[in-house]
Amino acid sequence: MKITVLTLFPEMFVPLQESILKRAQAAGHLEVKLVNFRDYALSKHKNVDDVPYGGGAGMLLKPEPIYAAMRDLPLAQRKRKVILISPQGQVFRQEKAKEWSAEEELVFICGHYEGFDERIRNLADEEASLGDYVLTGGELAAMVMIDAVARLIPGVLGEEASAEEDSHSIGLLEYPQYTRPADFEGHKVPEVLLSGHHAQIKRWRRKESLRRTFLRRPDLVSNIFFEADDYPLLEELRLEHEE
Numbered sequence: 380m381k382i383t384v385l386t387l388f389p390e391m392f393v394p395l396q397e398s399i400l401k402r403a404q405a406a407g408h409l410e411v412k413l414v415n416f417r418d419y420a421l422s423k424h425k426n427v428d429d430v431p432y433g434g435g436a437g438m439l440l441k442p443e444p445i446y447a448a449m450r451d452l453p454l455a456q457r458k459r460k461v462i463l464i465s466p467q468g469q470v471f472r473q474e475k476a477k478e479w480s481a482e483e484e485l486v487f488i489c490g491h492y493e494g495f496d497e498r499i500r501n502l503a504d505e506e507a508s509l510g511d512y513v514l515t516g517g518e519l520a521a522m523v524m525i526d527a528v529a530r531l532i533p534g535v536l537g538e539e540a541s542a543e544e545d546s547h548s549i550g551l552l553e554y555p556q557y558t559r560p561a562d563f564e565g566h567k568v569p570e571v572l573l574s575g576h577h578a579q580i581k582r583w584r585r586k587e588s589l590r591r592t593f594l595r596r597p598d599l600v601s602n603i604f605f606e607a608d609d610y611p612l613l614e615e616l617r618l619e620h621e622e
């Protein structure tokens with residue numbers, strides 16, 4: 380997959396390039412290209428932003444530099460999905476990461492200041508938000524999205540299985556997990572996990588995922604697809620948690 384990022388702060392992406400994306404890029408699974416659209420600002424002062432028509436506080440990103448940068452991208456040999464990052468976008472979730480991980484090329488447009496000139500939206504196929512909060516720019520949001528997408532690209536992680544089994548990719552919160560020692564300062568690992576009894580372990584994990592999801596994220600419950608085997612677990616949980 381090729382990922383291009385239009386940004387005023389390409390240096391923000393260096394840590395990503397030097398860490399999680401390094402191996403993926405070396406292995407040829409991923410290519411990340413950074414474009415500083417300030418390089419496409421025509422005016423001698425290299426202006427990329429300007430005051431809003433109609434007044435109001437703050438500055439907006441001008442259309443020309445971003446249009447010029449987009450037009451200068453190599454011709455899209457492949458399908459190219461252009462994503463505008465802003466608080467006005469659809470909230471990014473795991474299913475969106477999954478959907479984008481199947482694309483051949485993604486282009487992220489990161490905005491700064493108080494927003495974009497509306498005509499910049501005509502360049503984008505989608506608009507995505509990391510969540511309902513305002514940042515100084517879209518770069519951190521783009522990095523998070525790139526991380527979530529990259530780890531789903533076959534071969535990037537190595538053990539795809541863990542990406543597949545992620546709780547958020549099945550809509551439930553993860554069950555409690557333990558590793559050695561079996562007894563840490565008197566805090567013991569649940570016996571069932573030491574039993575080697577795989578059916579019981581699977582049951583315990585599903586029940587604890589259900590418990591945790593009900594308790595911490597009741598908003599996710601409506602999306603859970605309940606299996607027949609869940610009903611006895613739900614009854615046990617109801618009894619354990621009845622007021």
Ligand SMILES: NC(=O)c1ccc(NCc2cccc(O)c2)nc1
Pocket residue numbers: 464465466467490491492493494495507508509510511512513514515516517520
């Ligand atoms: N929640 C997010 O994904 C997010 C994205 C960007 C951003 N800041 C730059 C910006 C860009 C566009 C409009 C705008 O109002 C602010 N802040 C938060």
